[in-house]
Amino acid sequence: MSPPDVTLTGRRIVYPFGGTMYKTHACGSLRPEHIGQRVSLAGWVNRRRDHGGLTFIDLRDRSGIIQIIANPEISSESHQIVEEVRNEWVLQVEGIVQRRPKDMENPALPTGEVEVEVDKIHVLNQALTPPFPINEETEVDEMLRLKYRYLDLRRQRMQYNLELRYRMVKYIRDFLDERGFWEVETPILFKTTPEGARDYLVPSRVHPGEFYALPQSPQQLKQLLMVAGVERYFQIARCFRDEDQRGDRQPEFTQLDLEMSFVEREDVMAITEELFSSMVEELVPEKSTFAAPWPRLTFQEALARFGRDDPDIRFGLELKDLSDLAVDCGFKIFERAVESDGEVRGINAKGCGEYSRREIDELTEFVAEFGAKGLAFLAVDEGGEHRSSFSKHMGPERIQAVLDRLEAQSGDLLLFVAGQPQVVFESLGRLRVYLADRLGLRDPDVLAFCWVIDFPFVTWNEEEGRWDPSHHLFTSPLPEDIPLLDTDPSHARGQQYDMVLNGLEVGGGSIRIHDRGLQEKVFKLIGLQPEVARARFGHLLEAFEYGTPPHGGIAPGIDRICRMFAGESHIREVIAFPKNQAARDVMANAPSPAEAEQLKELHLRLVD
């Protein structure tokens, strides 16, 4: 059999496979060139159209659909069998590929110019009526889909998603292989992660009272591989975190774990950009992306312009700082905000000047969820008249300055939030995305990658009264900011980079600390006693004593990126067997109670 001939046909990547005892060809591969050939096919009944005499069957396999025609004048036996057949039965058929009669072609099918007139049909298996339609894309209750996941996956949308994901992972392997990376597997049974999310624990039978933990990521191991001289490592790594679920989170997920020696952050970013930009071109050419280099935003810039550190840069509606104009402006709410170390920022909702009071109230309620005490507005009507919640308190020159700052034109709606920076950014950042959705500005065919860099190295933990690392313990600060660790830690920046796609954080990484002195300085800064550090990270710290190269890496989330490529809104749709919102596998019913016997063997006793 010849190697797969990969072509893109619509959303499906179709290639022929066959040449087994059951089928000479894949259903979706038949074309006019096969006319006259005797073929055997096998697949599922997608649909049956019974004309009493002639009966048509759409036979479906992974590659696509072909029309089978059972003519009683050709084979009465086959025609009789076809009478009994129902949707989703598994058939093997034999017959001759024929050109369809004139005007009977189906342009909707890639195989639509031909059909197979059968003379032999074998029912390989019967099927119950499925609990939801397999042959059309209808909305189905989520729990039902998960319960019958094997049927859900039979549907075209899910087959596309499964294949897309496979292509992504294969593309990654090929791409990195060409650049000298080795894929190395790391343990699933490993050690508890001191910081971060909750661990999944695995009791040890042979060591009573002791536990493995499933890795939250192979972070420590990939750094050890750098010490080991691997220089360029990657892994399609399964990661486990026992936290509550969200639309873009699962208890287990997959990341492209990648680490390189003798690199600076630009090196890691460059190879990541090249990987994913070329992948978009290759796998989802119908989508457009920004060519490398992707836009780089500092953390401060991301906040100032978009209100978030995971900005969606596909559209404008950017935030503008108006704090300087708020001083003595006459509008008490703005003035007080600035006086109490707060600020005033606004966005220009282009073309929303006609919004009713009620619609604006709705926006106000929206930002209230994120702590905004109110939402000041200024609608610029045609002819320069204003409708505003504050213009009567503010002089005309100051209003003009506000209009200029937000580049307002007639028909625009300007929206303002005043308060503490955190609240201003959060509420306007959310409002910006909310408005973009309302205005249809988030083009699903654009994949806008960007980098956010120069994150604060540490953040102040109010509850514990100490500095916490923003990324993780082994992230290196920017070399020029190292002196700040002693004098002004809040202004030190880390060599961290977040990979953001359409407003979703899809990966993060950093250049790591490979110098013992600097590592100790960082431990000291975050209040980690040397003894405690040794207990938690002893193996790692010891390893670092034996000649550690400068290194850094990144971990792009495969599930999230795949779901964006597939145009899906949940990573569930690109995972073959996902868990539901409550972290339960409803198909297999996991987790489930353990047998008393098993518990005993594991030296475990349930407390309630």
Add this chain to the structure above:
RNA sequence: GGGGGUGUAGUGUAGCGGUUUAACACGCUGGCCUGUCAAGCCAGAGAUCGCGGGUUCGAAUCCCGUCAUCCCCGCCA
């Protein structure tokens, strides 16, 4: 951990205090049909309206509880 939405034949929905014997579409079953491809036509089966309690002369409809599920916040790199 907190908040919100949803739950009606196999599926997707309508009905939201009484002319409902719970409706429609798809699916399912049977019949007719030789060019359909969401085939068509005819007939039919299929629902104690998630579960429990309450209000009422009367509850799918209102209230309380509970379960399931989805979403948001918290949590989470």
